[in-house]
Amino acid sequence: MTQSEVDYSDVQGLVRFGYKLMTEASYVLLRVRDVAAARSWLRSAAVTSAVAMNPPPSSAMQVAFTADGLKALDVSASVVGGFSAEFLAGVTEENRSRRLGDVGSNAPSRWGWGYSANVPHLLVMFFSVPGQLQAFIQASTGNVWKEAFQELRWLDTADLNGLEPFGFPDGISQPQIDWTRERDVTSAQIDYSNIAALGEFLLGYPNEYNKYTDRPVIDANSASAALLPAEDAPDKKDVGRNGTYLVLRQLSQDVRGFWQFIYRQAGGNAAEVEQLAAALVGRTRAGDPLVPLREQAIPGVGPDQIRQNQFTFDKDPSGRRCPFGAHIRRANPRNTDYPGRPDNLITRLITMLGFGPKGFRDDLTSSVRFHRILRRGREYGPELSPSDALAPAPPDDPERGLHFICLNANILRQFEFLQNAWIANTKFSALTGESDPLLGNREPIPPFPAAADFNRQEDGGLRRRVSGLPQFITVRGAAYFFLPGLRALRYFAGAGNT
């Protein structure tokens, strides 16, 4: 069956592009002050679509809404209620915080924004090529804007030349979206692939289970006339189609703490400093993985990404090259549906019945294809090199960090699963007493002390353990947004008017 192609003009550009050439960006969190004015601004807002342009545009604007935001715009309760439970409850829901590790110093009650009265309604993101951002923001906002919105907070970003504040290349590994829906997701995945079903990143299309993720699907009427029909219910209109969820987390990074800790652990030995830092991340500061590249190509890893992404951890089953707990091994274990790659029906059946590989660490991690996210974050704060980071902080040391942004069609199964089962989990991959070396909050799990270790396996020798890892990253604010398709955005802007 040939699938209708995705209407890129209905998709916000961020889903398809990272806007790398637009090195300047600023995000603003808004609360609706006046509903009519807010809708009026939204109707005329020049939101950038995912249509490829030549030459590429010099600026872009994207708009996303929280559940509170949709309610504030008087979008009907039956429509809002069709969104996912985690979007509706929000990231600060108490039980969710426990799962995400947003406790202790990460607790929502300590956030600068995103909690209680500080929950934003809208996120508007401005991107531009160097030198034009302020003018673009000026031109995009205008008088109606001031009437419509209360600006809760501006989140400025910094261009650190592709590095995140600790000094490692950021966003190297991204899933490749199967825009044309060519990949067969129904058969078991035996070999690692970097290609993900369209429905993992856009609502209204089949996901990795070949199912349509829940979203608001409504009756056709004059208000919803412009919306696209639902593929799985053609007589209904799909509010979710071409939209996706956007998770925003402001992660403050203690750059000085990070490098000073590593420097102390390494006894000041420059080579050992680099090695330990690379072990924590799972890549060198040049972005190279710690495991050897595969000779065989990986679907969805382009020719320009071979050096940094044509690898899996299959050749490092004992974790001696890349520690099991290294950040990138947690965030993407690069595994498949079955351990040991059973390539025929019989071996697969044997594995399925539990008679496959029996090693201590075999088959502990969920198949990664159900847990991918598309990262679109940007850094903030001034650059600080690892050597400068060794100096004590001046009294007015500015905050540095990452405005972490990820896109996914199912927050629970993608972002939250990844954050909980892989990043925060102190038992990931049969480890114990350690959480993600970068993102972990080091909170204890009674009766055990704080989970603040990091272990490196040695060839035939004892593991080398780093203990007392401080918390390097603190959550300062977060929210779950819906990044609608452009038709849905206009539908929200017209809500209640008709």
Add this chain to the structure above:
Amino acid sequence: MTPQSSFMVLAAIDSEREADLRQLLASMNDAPGRVNANNALIPFGQCDTLHFARLVILNDKTVNDVREYGLPTRTYPMYLAFLGDVDGDADAFLEELARLAPKGLSSLFSCCEGFTPETDLLAWMKKHSARPIASYVNWRGRTVRRIREEAILREALEDHIQSHSAALSNLPPREIRATLQRFVNAEKSAGRLTLTTENSTPIGWWIRNLLHLIGLPFLFLLASPLLIVMAPFIIIRLRWLEKTDPEVCPRVDQAYSDEMAKLEDRDVTNQFTAMGSLKPGIVRLWTVIFVLLVVDYGARHIFTRGRLARVRTIHFARWVFLDARKRMVFFSNYDGTVESYMDDFINKAGFGLNAVFSNGIGYPRTNWLVRDGCADEQKYKNYLRRHTLPTQVWYKAYPGLTATDLERNARIRRDLESLSLSEQETREWVALL
């Protein structure tokens, strides 16, 4: 080897005493989802052979789903279930419990029908026992005592390695092991470490297990002519049923889900209690009984070493029929969040899950009994969450430890004590530390 067994006391709650019972149950916790191991009613912490225990009010919110199948709605009593997994004989454990906490148990059961101050507690508990149709133990023979001793052993080794890392790190694997063996022996002599050797397997249990191992396939063989004749009819009927049985998988009420979430993720392990009505008709009943007998057989004789098919996160699980096999309840203790638990099942053991649970009312549509079903991920998750019950009191004897932790600790101990290890095995052992 000391085999594990399970107990479950099941009694209808006196509807007038429900509120009192809930209050009593709450009094056993320090906070929601956090039991006080030394609570005044049942001090679980004093039971050296108890792995897991729970007290849960069985109140099925989905009981009216039977209407979708054209069945009359029935009213069932609300039950109190008190269950646990123990080392050795379950009856012996109940006797110990009746001695340890007669007052607490009596005050709990006095909220149930038919329990008066004159009632003989032990006899009443035995009379109200409910046997599972199938049950699973992560690691047959691994006692609470062994788990605790091995956890202490690992910690002692860890501390020793950490404080002697400079001396140890340059040694070859065999010498590291020899050094650590000497350390452990010294600690044992000084009385700071205990590593109890296994008890011998009770002869009665051994014979029963052997009879089960041979007997069930034998009975199956005997019945096979009949089964072969009936199979086509059953298959045709099942195919028709699975194509027409209505699905009942609406989204879960958020408040209900939150109520359960409040009790979850307080430890690395979680409890799970789910119940529902079985689909009508004898074919469905026979199917579920047959599948569960197979599961039980597999769990008893094949999957006794840390894995239920591919799933490695379950400590104990069991299926119990209720109300003359009109309803079923499933209990388990698993590592990780409920989300990862459900994913594990869908992606690793979906076939087994479908074969059992698709005989429950409302389950997502299957194909040849084992396919599809839970692969409709969101429907399945809605279905499961909707059938899940809040577990009021839940005890685990080894907080902070996952099934994988237990396996690691057991491997550390086994190969520490092993008389001959190859070079490769020694390297792998060192890597576990």
